[in-house]
Amino acid sequence: MKLPEFYYHNPDVVALSRDLIGKYLFTCIDGDLTGGYIVETEAYAGVIDRASHAYGGRLTPRTQTMFAQGGVIYVYLCYGIHEMLNIVTSSEGQPHAILIRAIQPTEGLDTMLARRGMDKLKPNITKGPGSVAKAMGISRKINAESLQGDTVWIEDRGLTFADEEVAACPRIGVDYAGEDALLPYRFYVKGNIYVSKPNK
């Protein structure tokens, strides 16, 4: 079943990032249903996190979605090419977000293959945040969309991973964040073939 609104109001974005591992993410874009379960996330902890777009309370046209009440998505363009999907959490004015870095696809494989321009299934179809967004049909057009609607949502289907199956380590590609780059805010399922980069 769809995660309830209050799930996203939790002020502990790091704990939520861990909890999202194993939850099912779905999109229904242009009538095509696609989905899978989350195997890799990263937490971005609001105004005190130098790796976050909202560090220091930076409120701009781009980041204002992060300041919304938890339960919507934040989509932005990175490196001019890749769109990234984040889950906004916590309360209004607290710019917490969780980057979805990888999923294990279970639904709508044909649609995902077509969107990715691939002819057969390979792990990199949804490995890495840019790949997830592309395979799921997510773009900036649905920035700030609610997770309670019928375009994009997350379900709990009872799949869980024990703590010893989930690794916590520093985030990827945030070297500019100084000491905050070392925080163990990245979570992933050990050994899962859809997880990007260091994986053991």
Add this chain to the structure above:
DNA sequence: TTACCGATGCTCT
């Protein structure tokens, strides 16, 4: 297997 590098455009200074 690892390592490099180009693509490409928006955001903020």
Add this chain to the structure above:
DNA sequence: GAGCATCGGTAAA
């Protein structure tokens, strides 16, 4: 004008 929360191809080993 500089700097990105990246990906996939190519090259070398």
